[in-house]
Amino acid sequence: MIKNQATADTSIIEQPVPAADTRISTILPASTAMPIHCDLCDEEHNYSMAFLRGLPSLKCKQCGDERRFSSLELKVLEEALKQMGYYIRTA
Incomplete structure (x- = not known):
């Protein structure tokens, strides 16, 4: 990404944006x-x-324990992925 910066003589100098300022997301x-x-x-x-x-x-295929996957677990999982820059398609 390039940012434009006006100088005193009103010409424009293009400067690259440092990588730290750029957020990259991955859609899975x-x-x-x-x-x-x-x-x-x-x-x-x-x-x-x-x-x-x-x-x-x-x-569980090993011990047979069974439980429901909760909406809270889903929200936490999706938020953790989002914080790491990952998004999951909805379809």
């Missing part, structure tokens, strides 16, 4: 897998964001 597909650990045995399972947005019931 809704099929992006997110690791979710079982609350009981800590086994990791991968679920797509599209699946998690449906607030499903999650069942």
Whole structure:
């Protein structure tokens, strides 16, 4: 990105914007897998964001523990991704 700066003689000098001032975001597909650990045995399972947005019931394949994925967890996950510069497509 280039910023324009007027000088005393009214000509314009183009200066590059430092990388620290530029925010880059990455848009990921809704099929992006997110690791979710079982609350009981800590086994990791991968679920797509599209699946998690449906607030499903999650069942551990190792110990059989089952629980609902909550709207709060979804909000926290999406906000954490956003803070890291990642956005998930809605469809």
